[in-house]
Amino acid sequence: MMKKILISMILGAGAVSAFASVQAASGTMLKNVGVERTENTLYLNGEVPLGRVDGSNREVWVTPVLRNGNDSIELGTTVIAGRNRYYQALRHDLEKREGVALVRSGANMKSLPLAVQVPYQKWMGGAEMHVRYETKGCCSDDLGREIVPLGRLDLEPKKFEPVFNWIAPTAEAVKIRELKGQAFIDFPVNKTVIYPDYRGNQGELAKIRATIDTVINDKDVEITALSIKGFASPEGPWNNNVRLAKGRTAALKSYVETLYHFSPDFIQTSYDPEDWGGLRAYMVKSNMADKQAIIALIDSDMEPDAKNSKLQRDFPDAYRFLLANVYPALRHSDYRIEYRV
Structure with a gap:
């Protein structure tokens, strides 16, 4: 049986406060983010709050991204679309694309669960994670982009290096x-x-x-x-x-x-x-x-x-x-x- 190594994502205090203070263009923020790994797989879990998009002909693409130098990977995309953009996306089978979830703005759901798994690569161990928010118009016009940092992943097993101290017992004439x-x-x-x-x-x-x-x-x-x-x-x-x-x-x-x-x-x-x-x-x-x-x-x-x-x-x-x-x-x-x- 493959030995399973489970390590949680570590977010520094500064990264957490910065993430909490930045308001994305859609009015939504990625919440309850958790990153775990086994020997060969990286798992991302979280929630995408479903805020209301300003306008029927607009949509917001929410994409978590891992980046370490020249290496990067997108961890799925949630598209929150106004009424017209939602039906247009359905006609173009947008929701059938791999790694894309389509939700109509103002849906009854308060949030959409995010669950992604990708093959684990060594460079991911110290990668930075951020969320990219892209606002698009009626003809997929680019109306703005915002990058919200989440923090650095710390997923590699720690090396234990014991340090030995010799403590001489106190001499006793009679024990x-x-x-x-x-x-x-x-x-x-x-x-x-x-x-x-x-x-x-x-x-x-x-x-x-x-x-x-x-x-x-x-x-x-x-x-x-x-x-x-x-x-x-x-x-x-x-x-x-x-x-x-x-x-x-x-x-x-x-x-x-x-x-x-x-x-x-x-x-x-x-x-x-x-x-x-x-x-x-x-x-x-x-x-x-x-x-x-x-x-x-x-x-x-x-x-x-x-x-x-x-x-x-x-x-x-x-x-x-x-x-x-x-x-x-x-x-x-x-x-x-x-x-x-």
């Missing part, structure tokens, strides 16, 4: 890197025991193991630190959320310690009883009706239990939605592995 992740471990209500087969826990625990294995199995690196931080969602009493966040973090630490031979104090843990920060981040990106009021409540200095109660009381619809769709993602464990190369 310390880190990996981070989040796991969403599901626990039964008010429980702090990990059940690997409970809901989606297998996949979440596998994420943690895969992250640790990535470092442990690389002989060029050494783990220097491993930390876990557990989060609980804001619903329920603060004291119970402290118990849950602390207990579930400890449970995940114990789970990891059963799989790997870390020293007893190697894994560092911390916890956040209620992830109000995660809830705020969700609200900022949401389109909820009470968005700003809820964000203001989250940012307030109110005690956590009072804040949760007010959220539930003042925004019951939003609270139900958050409880079902957002709060589960606020119960998560963030883990971070630091290692030395």
